[in-house]
Amino acid sequence: MSEIAFIGAIESGLLFGLVALGVFISFRILEFPDLTVDGSLPLGASVAAAAIVQGCDPYLATALAMVAGAGAGLVTAWLNVRLKILNLLASILTMTALYSINLRIMGRPNQALLGDRTIFSDCESWGLPYYWTSLIVYLIAILAVVALLVWFLNSETGLAMRATGANARMARAQGINTGRMTLLGMAISNALVALAGALFAQSQGGADVSMGLGVIVTGLAAVILGETVLPARLLVLAVLACVIGAILYRLAVAVALNASFIGLQAQDLKLITAVLVAAAMTLPSVKGRLSARRGGAK
Amino acid sequence: MIALSDVHVTFNPGTAIETRALRGLDLFIPEGQFVTVIGSNGAGKSTLLGVLSGEVGLQSGQVTIDGVDVSDWSTPRRAGLVARVFQDPMAGTCESLTIEENMALASARGRRRGLACAVTSGMQERFEERLSSLGLGLDKRLKDRMGLLSGGQRQAITLVMATLNPMKILLLDEHTAALDPKTAAFVMTLTDSIVRQSGLTTLMVTHSMRQALDYGDRTVMLHEGRVVLDVAGDERKGLAVEDLLHMFSTVRGEELSDDALLLS
Numbered sequence: 315m316s317e318i319a320f321i322g323a324i325e326s327g328l329l330f331g332l333v334a335l336g337v338f339i340s341f342r343i344l345e346f347p348d349l350t351v352d353g354s355l356p357l358g359a360s361v362a363a364a365a366i367v368q369g370c371d372p373y374l375a376t377a378l379a380m381v382a383g384a385g386a387g388l389v390t391a392w393l394n395v396r397l398k399i400l401n402l403l404a405s406i407l408t409m410t411a412l413y414s415i416n417l418r419i420m421g422r423p424n425q426a427l428l429g430d431r432t433i434f435s436d437c438e439s440w441g442l443p444y445y446w447t448s449l450i451v452y453l454i455a456i457l458a459v460v461a462l463l464v465w466f467l468n469s470e471t472g473l474a475m476r477a478t479g480a481n482a483r484m485a486r487a488q489g490i491n492t493g494r495m496t497l498l499g500m501a502i503s504n505a506l507v508a509l510a511g512a513l514f515a516q517s518q519g520g521a522d523v524s525m526g527l528g529v530i531v532t533g534l535a536a537v538i539l540g541e542t543v544l545p546a547r548l549l550v551l552a553v554l555a556c557v558i559g560a561i562l563y564r565l566a567v568a569v570a571l572n573a574s575f576i577g578l579q580a581q582d583l584k585l586i587t588a589v590l591v592a593a594a595m596t597l598p599s600v601k602g603r604l605s606a607r608r609g610g611a612k
Numbered sequence: 613m614i615a616l617s618d619v620h621v622t623f624n625p626g627t628a629i630e631t632r633a634l635r636g637l638d639l640f641i642p643e644g645q646f647v648t649v650i651g652s653n654g655a656g657k658s659t660l661l662g663v664l665s666g667e668v669g670l671q672s673g674q675v676t677i678d679g680v681d682v683s684d685w686s687t688p689r690r691a692g693l694v695a696r697v698f699q700d701p702m703a704g705t706c707e708s709l710t711i712e713e714n715m716a717l718a719s720a721r722g723r724r725r726g727l728a729c730a731v732t733s734g735m736q737e738r739f740e741e742r743l744s745s746l747g748l749g750l751d752k753r754l755k756d757r758m759g760l761l762s763g764g765q766r767q768a769i770t771l772v773m774a775t776l777n778p779m780k781i782l783l784l785d786e787h788t789a790a791l792d793p794k795t796a797a798f799v800m801t802l803t804d805s806i807v808r809q810s811g812l813t814t815l816m817v818t819h820s821m822r823q824a825l826d827y828g829d830r831t832v833m834l835h836e837g838r839v840v841l842d843v844a845g846d847e848r849k850g851l852a853v854e855d856l857l858h859m860f861s862t863v864r865g866e867e868l869s870d871d872a873l874l875l876s
Contacts, residue, residue, distance in 0.1 A: 466727070468729060468730055468731075469726070469727045469728060469729060469730055470716075470720055470725035470726055470727065470728055470729075470730045471725050471726065471727055472730065473709075473713055473716060473717060473725075473730040473731075474717070474720075474725050476706070476708075476709060476713075477706050477709065477717050480706035480707070480708045480709060481703070481705070481706045481707075483698075483703060484698075484703060484704055484705065484706060484717075485706075485717075486667075486686075486687040486688050486691070487665065487687060487691060487694075487696050487704075487721075488691055488717050488718055488720070488721045489688045489689075489691030489692060489720070489721050489722045489723070490688055490691075490717075490725070491688045492688075547757060
């Protein structure tokens, strides 16, 4: 694997680390299986791209994308909490609706950002190769998000959110409005995914309405992979494990695509994704069986 | 001071499985009283707890706490007034959170939660002090996950959690029923000492007539969604399970036939 391919894998690992953190909040903290993600990633990209093309400041455009993502998460949570629609179905409804909304936002299926000012073009003045610049931007973004998330989850409200997912009845008996916590958590989760979309559009030079396809699978794979390689009780480590899982996952994909002897090509990406996810999901039980056998041999 | 007046609760109204759980229940509990509630299956014990905690909505009637009508308040809104220990030891705590995190959740019961750090060192000292009084060595395990503890340990912590903050009423929902006899006795003794120490207004639902008579100041028996027996003071002293059964059949003109109630 070349240096560029390696750095590219780390970079997309960091990007999907943001998605994984969003998925961690919905699937793990709130126990809310949320597929909105497949729509909120292109939503973030569309909003950022459309705003930047209109001459909007790229930082403001990225912030707008996060607000839009939070809105998408709120809609899903509202469908579930207030209208009592099954959580998985509620998220599929939002995801489906977002496809049309993303087309509306851009006015067409894709929007190129060629020569427009982006967060990444701002950093070119550092004089580093382009692939280093975007890596550093992603690294800063993910470290900031991890720090904020860990701080939040250890706050009173964050603890209330964790209790909502862990034991909703107990949470209500302690005076926690579990509906409101679900709304807040889903907003934060999808805002992070939209942030990933906004950064992705700016580093790749454009947004595409179909770029969200299968994102949830990748995000979930990253979370599960992270939990498997770094099974941590401590919150900081559990959050970091999502990012590490995402990087490992993208590296595995890059290795699979770059190893010419296997004969895989770029169009096999989704197949590799599914196979890797299946592998990541069976890893915990295989690991458990192995350690049980070891225990029995003693 | 808790007052329930003419409370009616019907589940699935208008359907084939309509259940009239409470049918005009009246109950007044003065401040500081420890009331034990018995009754056979379907008598309305759980519904009564649900009505007090806000989990079950009223069809008609009124629930007041210290003169404030809370009939329409949701469970979270009532949490500042009502503390609760569930029958299932797993239900009262979050097993994926640590002991101190669970206690921090409880110590914010009925308060607004902001962005301040959830577990402070001041809290840890207070939790340690409260846990050490249990004599179970749990004060050294604040960072352990709740899931590592036994049912009895979890129920003991849930009791401590319920009493970290002031409340108007403590609800105990057959909270020793899922424990082995020795642990159940320990938790019951602990309950009694905590309730007596702080003079808590308490309502304890139990399946055991013996327990209902041995603890508390007053025993109430529910039947078909109403209070059919209500004994306190001198009349209650020295009362045996047989006397209670006799009183029941005199009042109702029928024999009580719930083995669980008679045998436990």
